[in-house]
Amino acid sequence: MLSFTDLFVTSLLAAAGLGSALPPRIGTTVINQDQSSFLNGRTTLKQVRNPRPHKAFNGARATYRTYLKHGVPAPEYIKTAIAHIDNEQEEAIARIKRDTGSAAAVPINEVDIAYVTPVTVGTPPQTLMLDLDTGSSDLWVFSSLTPSSQVRGQEIYSPAKSSTSKLLSGHTWSIRYGDGSGSRGTVYTDNFTIGGLEVESQAVQTAQEVSSSFTQEQSLDGLVGLGFSTLNTVRPSSQLTFFDNARPKLDEEVFTADLKYHATGSYDFGFIDRAKYTGNITYTPVQQSPGYWTHSLSGYAVGSGAFQSTQIQGISDTGTTLLYLPTAIVTAYYRQVQGAQNSQYYGGYVFPCSSTLPTFTFGIEGARFTIPASYINYTRISPTSSTCYGGLQSSSGLGINIFGDVALKAAFVVFSGTNPPRIGFGTK
Numbered sequence: 001m002l003s004f005t006d007l008f009v010t011s012l013l014a015a016a017g018l019g020s021a022l023p024p025r026i027g028t029t030v031i032n033q034d035q036s037s038f039l040n041g042r043t044t045l046k047q048v049r050n051p052r053p054h055k056a057f058n059g060a061r062a063t064y065r066t067y068l069k070h071g072v073p074a075p076e077y078i079k080t081a082i083a084h085i086d087n088e089q090e091e092a093i094a095r096i097k098r099d100t101g102s103a104a105a106v107p108i109n110e111v112d113i114a115y116v117t118p119v120t121v122g123t124p125p126q127t128l129m130l131d132l133d134t135g136s137s138d139l140w141v142f143s144s145l146t147p148s149s150q151v152r153g154q155e156i157y158s159p160a161k162s163s164t165s166k167l168l169s170g171h172t173w174s175i176r177y178g179d180g181s182g183s184r185g186t187v188y189t190d191n192f193t194i195g196g197l198e199v200e201s202q203a204v205q206t207a208q209e210v211s212s213s214f215t216q217e218q219s220l221d222g223l224v225g226l227g228f229s230t231l232n233t234v235r236p237s238s239q240l241t242f243f244d245n246a247r248p249k250l251d252e253e254v255f256t257a258d259l260k261y262h263a264t265g266s267y268d269f270g271f272i273d274r275a276k277y278t279g280n281i282t283y284t285p286v287q288q289s290p291g292y293w294t295h296s297l298s299g300y301a302v303g304s305g306a307f308q309s310t311q312i313q314g315i316s317d318t319g320t321t322l323l324y325l326p327t328a329i330v331t332a333y334y335r336q337v338q339g340a341q342n343s344q345y346y347g348g349y350v351f352p353c354s355s356t357l358p359t360f361t362f363g364i365e366g367a368r369f370t371i372p373a374s375y376i377n378y379t380r381i382s383p384t385s386s387t388c389y390g391g392l393q394s395s396s397g398l399g400i401n402i403f404g405d406v407a408l409k410a411a412f413v414v415f416s417g418t419n420p421p422r423i424g425f426g427t428k
């Protein structure tokens with residue numbers, strides 16, 4: 001159980017870095033625009049090369065056509081050769097762009113302070129529960145190198161027990177989150193799987209030291225950073241995230257987050273599950289520097305109040321618990337709550353637990369997403385207290401607006417690694 005100080009100051013900082021690799025594009029069938037032109041009854045056809053043939057050249061088929069052209073019956077073996085080549089080409093393409101993955105997102109306590117997902121590392125597979133975090137880009141785990149005094153119930157990864165682990169010699173990492181939590185250590189590469197999707201030789205950062213808030217959180221065995229690889233802290237050479245490594249084999253270059261209030265949701269890789277949202281996904285551009293999923297909201301509304309159209313730039317961050325917005329918006333919200341106050345003592349907006357809270361609506365382009373009041377009545381200050389702490393807090397101390405789990409669990413979110421990247425929200 002995270003201490004209450006962790007609760008109040010859940011802001012996290014991830015160090016910046018640079019450089020991410022984009023996967024090669026697989027040729028797709030291109031329907032060429034008709035290059036022909038008509039001029040007073042005469043037709044001119046311009047020849048254009050099919051820029052990206054869907055399939056490679058099939059020599060046997062060309063030979064077959066030559067026989068036909070010269071009126072000579074083609075020998076039987078040519079026809080079977082055509083099928084052999086076609087099959088091998090189909091299998092090759094299928095093999096390249098076929099993978100997807102789907103895994104559970106389980107809240108680690110009764111107030112959804114963070115969500116963990118089962119992953120496997122190494123051979124034979126070692127299962128750990130990791131926090132998939134779009135606000136950072138280090139994949140690190142409690143390990144056999146973590147001092148036992150700092151391990152309290154977590155599962156650990158032991159590279160020595162994996163036949164496929166390799167030390168990335170001379171490489172170290174160190175990450176510091178804004179709430180004071182942090183960790184550091186060395187790096188191995190090993191097979192890494194989430195929801196059936198495997199990446200061979202994924203950089204797995206083994207903790208040699210973790211801060212107390214991680215030691216205290218026994219149901220969290222580490223993090224999977226799903227921010228842009230530019231944020232990775234491994235030195236001397238930074239490492240790619242699981243998503244960047246998996247992208248070339250994914251049917252679609254996306255992963256989705258379907259986080260739920262006090263319930264298990266899911267993360268999917270490589271596909272958008274139509275059953276998880278209604279209507280359409282509304283997309284908005286992402287600015288990927290310095291490495292967060294940075295985008296704008298198109299405005300907000302408090303309860304049944306009028307929608308205020310105003311661009312609010314921030315980051316969609318599955319690794320941060322609450323929703324942090326500019327003070328002006330937050331005070332407008334709590335003005336509607338009897339007995340609410342911005343408490344120095346408790347480090348944020350608190351109110352009587354019996355208060356009736358309004359909903360909070362945010363815009364993505366023209367679409368609107370409403371956060372139920374229950375999500376914002378976040379938690380009691382202490383189990384016996386009648387004072388409650390808000391799920392909407394001011395971002396003024398952070399220097400960045402953070403659309404954390406309180407907001408994200410009100411939508412189905414598509415993190416699209418296309419070029420340029422974009423983020424999409426669907427109603428659920």
Ligand SMILES: C[C@@H](SC(=N)N)c1ccc(Cl)cc1
Nearest residue numbers: 011012013135136178319398
């Ligand atoms: C993106 C998160 S850190 C994380 N999700 N691992 C963040 C960054 C900066 C501040 Cl000030 C507070 C929180």
Ligand SMILES: C[C@@H](SC(=N)N)c1ccc(Cl)cc1
Nearest residue numbers: 010181213214217319320321
């Ligand atoms: C990645 C950040 S997010 C957060 N502080 N809510 C994190 C998660 C779990 C622990 Cl125990 C410590 C820090």
